[in-house]
Amino acid sequence: MKTSSESAAHSYNGYIMLVVLTLLVVLIIWSVSGGAPPTGAEKSAKLLFVGRLLGAVFGILIVASGFFMIQPNQAAVITLFGEYRGTERREGLRWVWPWMMRKKISARAHNVHSERVKINDLRGNPIEIACNVVWRVSDTAQAAFDVDDYKEFVNIQIEAGLRTVGARHPYDDMSDEDETTLRGSADVVNREPCEELNDRLRVAGIVVDEAGLTHLAYAPEIAGAMLRRQQADAVIAARQKVVLGVVGMVQDALGKLAADGIVELDDERKATMVSNLMVVLCGERDVQPVVNAGSLY
CATH class of the missing domain: 3.30.479.30 (Band 7 domain)
Incomplete structure (x- = not known):
């Protein structure tokens, strides 16, 4: 397929042609009012008057049908008997010969x-x-x-x-x-x-x-299943973050107890303490404390 390419069109200033149209209107008014031949004039004079009058009317129609307006960000594609003759992008009143077709295309967003x-x-x-x-x-x-x-x-x-x-x-x-x-x-x-x-x-x-x-x-048919999957992913991510935080807290607690010499725990007691702290800190419900008033062992 042949690819088209935009080119600039040749058109005339519409305001100058508007002056020409005005002169033609004045001419036809003068011809009708003051330029008409008398009643007893020769036939040739009458024919000349009619011809001049028809010519002025035809000129008015030709000039009047060639005007077109271009607004900002607008273009007019001009063709002559199906042949592309360019695009007019200049703003304002423009004029081309009336047998040239104009198709306006908006260049706005x-x-x-x-x-x-x-x-x-x-x-x-x-x-x-x-x-x-x-x-x-x-x-x-x-x-x-x-x-x-x-x-x-x-x-x-x-x-x-x-x-x-x-x-x-x-x-x-x-x-x-x-x-x-x-x-x-x-x-x-x-x-x-x-x-x-x-x-x-x-x-x-x-x-x-x-x-x-x-x-x-x-899509609606899988939206519910995908929502549950996203909720599961969110729960898992939250649990992982909680566990990592709890492990750090347990490490800090055991290290502080050992560093300050508050109590010495063997491996079994450390495991029990870690288990209790993990349950307390990772649980979703409040725990009920149990006070042990007896010996540590």
């Missing part, structure tokens, strides 16, 4: 929030994902001629790119390996949709300035 898409992540888990995309037209010729409907093309490619990016990574890290995940690697995952969409939309002359995930969740 567009913001699109995609629908939630249900896909499978790298491990095959069904997830729901959505993104927000900011895009704009950079090459009006490609947008007008290389794709049928560039706005619909953008919407379809956003969904396709979102599926591609979502299938590259797992939703969450279920192993001990440090890998890129959709939930935990926001900097990487938010960069990939922008790169993917720029590759896909380059054929339409469209540039994606920003793309990021706005919704990410497990």
Whole structure:
């Protein structure tokens, strides 16, 4: 397929042509009011008057139909009998010959929030994902001629790119390996949709300035199971932290007792003390103290 390329169009200053239109209107008014031949004039004079009048009217129609307005961040693609004749980006009132077609294309930034898409992540888990995309037209010729409907093309490619990016990574890290995940690697995952969409939309002359995930969740059919798994992981991590802290406290207690010479414990008593402290410090409920008033042994 031949790739189109934007080029500058040749158009005229619309304000100058507005002056020409005004002169033509004055001419036709003068022709009707003061320039009409008398009743008994010759036929040739009457024909000349009618011809001048029709010419002025035709000129007014020609000039009036060639005006078009270009607003800021807007462009007009100009064609002549199906042939691309350039793109006009200069702001203000412009004028071209009326048989040259003008198609206006906005060069402003567009913001699109995609629908939630249900896909499978790298491990095959069904997830729901959505993104927000900011895009704009950079090459009006490609947008007008290389794709049928560039706005619909953008919407379809956003969904396709979102599926591609979502299938590259797992939703969450279920192993001990440090890998890129959709939930935990926001900097990487938010960069990939922008790169993917720029590759896909380059054929339409469209540039994606920003793309990021706005919704990410497990599909409803597995959300409950995954929530229990996440809760289990949180409980295990908390338990590990508690155990490490308790071990340090027991070591400090035994070291302090030995250093200050408060009491000397054999290995069996140390094991008993460690066991009791671990139970007391790691337990989730308050313990009931038991006072031993007898001998240590």
